Amino acid sequence: xxxxxxxxxxxxxxxVQDMEVTVDQxxxxxxxxxxxxxxxxxxxxxxxxAFECExxxxxxxxxxMNSVNKMLEVLQxxxxxxxxxxxxxRDP
Amino acid sequence: MIQEAIRMKNLIEGKxxxxxxxxxxxxxxxYLFAIVKGEPLSIEAYQKNxxxxxxxxxxxxxxxxxxxxxxxxxxxxFMNIYSNYSREDRIFVLTNSHQLLxxxxxxxxxxxxxxxxxxxxxxxxxxKRIDIEEFLSDTIEMEIYGVKVKTLPPIKxxxxxxxxxxxxxxxxxxxxxxxxxxxxxxxxVYYLLKNNLDAISLDKLYTMSVEYEIIPYVFYVLYYxxxxxxxxxxxxxxxxxxxxxxxxxLNSYGLCEKERREWKCDFKTRLDSDHLYELIKETLTxxxxxxxxINKRVFLGISE
Numbered sequence: 001x002x003x004x005x006x007x008x009x010x011x012x013x014x015x016v017q018d019m020e021v022t023v024d025q026x027x028x029x030x031x032x033x034x035x036x037x038x039x040x041x042x043x044x045x046x047x048x049x050a051f052e053c054e055x056x057x058x059x060x061x062x063x064x065m066n067s068v069n070k071m072l073e074v075l076q077x078x079x080x081x082x083x084x085x086x087x088x089x090r091d092p
Numbered sequence: 093m094i095q096e097a098i099r100m101k102n103l104i105e106g107k108x109x110x111x112x113x114x115x116x117x118x119x120x121x122x123y124l125f126a127i128v129k130g131e132p133l134s135i136e137a138y139q140k141n142x143x144x145x146x147x148x149x150x151x152x153x154x155x156x157x158x159x160x161x162x163x164x165x166x167x168x169x170f171m172n173i174y175s176n177y178s179r180e181d182r183i184f185v186l187t188n189s190h191q192l193l194x195x196x197x198x199x200x201x202x203x204x205x206x207x208x209x210x211x212x213x214x215x216x217x218x219x220k221r222i223d224i225e226e227f228l229s230d231t232i233e234m235e236i237y238g239v240k241v242k243t244l245p246p247i248k249x250x251x252x253x254x255x256x257x258x259x260x261x262x263x264x265x266x267x268x269x270x271x272x273x274x275x276x277x278x279x280x281v282y283y284l285l286k287n288n289l290d291a292i293s294l295d296k297l298y299t300m301s302v303e304y305e306i307i308p309y310v311f312y313v314l315y316y317x318x319x320x321x322x323x324x325x326x327x328x329x330x331x332x333x334x335x336x337x338x339x340x341x342l343n344s345y346g347l348c349e350k351e352r353r354e355w356k357c358d359f360k361t362r363l364d365s366d367h368l369y370e371l372i373k374e375t376l377t378x379x380x381x382x383x384x385x386i387n388k389r390v391f392l393g394i395s396e
Contacts, residue, residue, distance in 0.1 A: 031218070036350065036379065037216065037383060038386070041183055041184050045183060057156070057186055058155035061221075
């Protein structure tokens with residue numbers, strides 16, 4: 001599992017066409033910064049690949065991850081859920 | 093005569109469908125969900141079976157319960173309609189739609205489709221979402237063709253139907269690919285209201301709509317239902333729900349501000365049209381077309 005950092009999330013968001021989010025804009029609404037539904041999917045797929053986790057169904061909404069900081073929270077939750085299920089599956 | 097013949101056909105197909113579902117419904121008893129539209133709506137709106145044409149079973153379930161229900165479906169022999177369904181496709185569906193791709197099971201050459209719905213809004217909706225677990229907290233039990241099923245009480249069936257129809261009438265993808273503005277949609281709304289005036293009193297519907305922050309959408313669907321059915325009671329509801337925001341929606345389509353466009357034709361032309369795409373294609377941007385193309389690939393298996 002790779003370490004989840006705000007910097008890496010920013011890098012992924014900004015790798016999408018026409019996106020330029022700065023460190024100071026981590027709480028800003030990504031919709032207002034140019035994210036649309038298609039860009040959002042590109043970002044989510046890249047985040048899952050980069051951090052080797054699966055975002056829970058209930059968080060797969062633009063309104064749930066409409067800022068870099070919210071993405072950070074959701075990813076941390078996804079990783080902790082994933083760790084929990086790995087531990088449960090090992091439990092005899 | 094023709095209507096009765098159609099009803100008989102619906103009854104035969106409905107009986108077959110619900111007979112096949114009985115085991116699945118036993119296996120899912122512990123989960124919070126409701127069967128929506130289809131036969132339960134036929135009974136609530138028209139007070140008898142077989143009054144609505146449907147070729148799938150729609151289940152409303154919270155996103156949290158989605159995976160568990162999928163596991164039960166798979167254990168009962170249902171499979172996802174497309175075998176090459178990727179993680180990216182699932183993300184697209186969960187962020188842009190209210191339902192997963194259909195699950196399908198073939199029995200003696202007959203295909204049974206189940207749609208798992210996890211939202212009563214559309215993916216593009218930016219307002220406060222309705223908590224589906226809360227929405228499902230007061231489901232009622234109904235017997236359909238001898239099978240006990242859980243469904244929504246009339247007032248929530250109305251809220252669900254209104255938001256569903258608003259979405260169908262305004263979705264660029266649906267307008268581009270099917271006849272998503274139809275007479276029977278308004279008929280369902282009208283008869284659900286008319287046959288449940290106590291359960292869906294103006295006061296109750298208004299209070300719930302305020303709570304869910306959906307007044308403009310309720311107005312929109314009731315307004316157009318009133319264009320099809322001239323009824324004094326319905327007019328009272330329409331006037332009670334009228335707001336400037338709701339009125340501003342009437343002559344536009346698109347499910348969010350970025351996608352909203354103005355109709356260039358009147359409602360009757362839209363209602364009568366079998367090719368709605370022809371009515372909107374001039375207004376679509378390249379981004380709209382790209383999104384429609386992704387929807388077509390994921391939901392219809394059509395690559396352009």
